[in-house]
Amino acid sequence: MLSIVVLVSGSGSNLRALLEACDNPLYPAKILAVGADSAAAGLEHAEEFGVPTFVVSEGNFDSREAWAERVLEHIRFLKPELVVLAGFMKILPEAFVEALSPGLINLHPSLLPDFPGANAVRDALAAGANKTGSTIHLVDKGVDTGPVISQRELEILPGETQAELHERIKVIERKHLVDVVKQIAVQEIKLEEIAR
Ligand code: GRF
Numbered sequence: 001m002l003s004i005v006v007l008v009s010g011s012g013s014n015l016r017a018l019l020e021a022c023d024n025p026l027y028p029a030k031i032l033a034v035g036a037d038s039a040a041a042g043l044e045h046a047e048e049f050g051v052p053t054f055v056v057s058e059g060n061f062d063s064r065e066a067w068a069e070r071v072l073e074h075i076r077f078l079k080p081e082l083v084v085l086a087g088f089m090k091i092l093p094e095a096f097v098e099a100l101s102p103g104l105i106n107l108h109p110s111l112l113p114d115f116p117g118a119n120a121v122r123d124a125l126a127a128g129a130n131k132t133g134s135t136i137h138l139v140d141k142g143v144d145t146g147p148v149i150s151q152r153e154l155e156i157l158p159g160e161t162q163a164e165l166h167e168r169i170k171v172i173e174r175k176h177l178v179d180v181v182k183q184i185a186v187q188e189i190k191l192e193e194i195a196r
Contacts, residue, residue, distance in 0.1 A: 001077070006018060008043070010042055018084070032051075105137065106139050107177055112145075130155065138175060
C-alpha cells in the first residue's frame with residue numbers, strides 16, 4: 001500500500017479524485033494527510049473522507065525556506081512514500097525538493113515542456129496551440145521542469161474559453177492522477193528510474 005501526502009492550494013478536485021480512489025479497498029494507495037499553504041477549499045474534501053489535514057501559511061514565516069522547512073517537518077513526521085502536489089501553487093526551495101526526491105510529483109495542466117508556470121491554460125490559448133493536456137512529472141528545482149512521468153493529450157476546441165478548457169483538462173487530470181499513482185504503487189512506474 002503506497003502511502004501518500006497530498007499538498008493543495010485550491011479547490012482540490014484532483015485531490016478528491018484521489019481520495020475517492022483510495023476509498024476503494026482494491027486501490028493500492030492510501031492518503032496519510034493533506035497539507036495546504038492556506039485555508040484551501042480542497043481541505044474540506046480531506047475532512048469529508050476523515051483524512052487529517054495541516055496548514056502552513058508562508059506569511060507566518062520570515063522566509064520561504066523557513067516556511068518550507070515547517071511543511072517538510074509535517075511530511076517527515078508522516079513518512080509518506082510519495083508526496084503529490086495537486087494544484088499546490090507554491091515554488092518549493094531546493095532543500096525541500098532534494099529531501100523528498102524522487103518521491104515528489106506534480107500535476108500540470110499542459111503538455112510540458114510547453115507552457116510551464118501558473119498560467120499554463122491561458123498561455124496555451126494565447127499561443128494559439130491546437131492541443132494541450134495533462135502532465136505528471138517529477139519535481140526538480142526548476143518550475144515545471146522535472147522529468148515527465150506521463151502525459152495525456154487533449155485537443156483545444158475553437159472558441160473555447162480559458163475556464164472551459166481548464167475544466168476539460170481537469171477531467172483528464174483527475175483520471176490521469178489516479179492511474180499514475182496506481183502505476184507507481186504497483187511499481188509499473190519506477191520513479192527512481194525516471195529520476196536517473
Ligand atoms: C490543476 O489543473 C493542476 O494541474 C494545477 O492546478 C489545478 C488544480 O485543480 N496545478 P484542483 O484544485 O485539483 O481542482
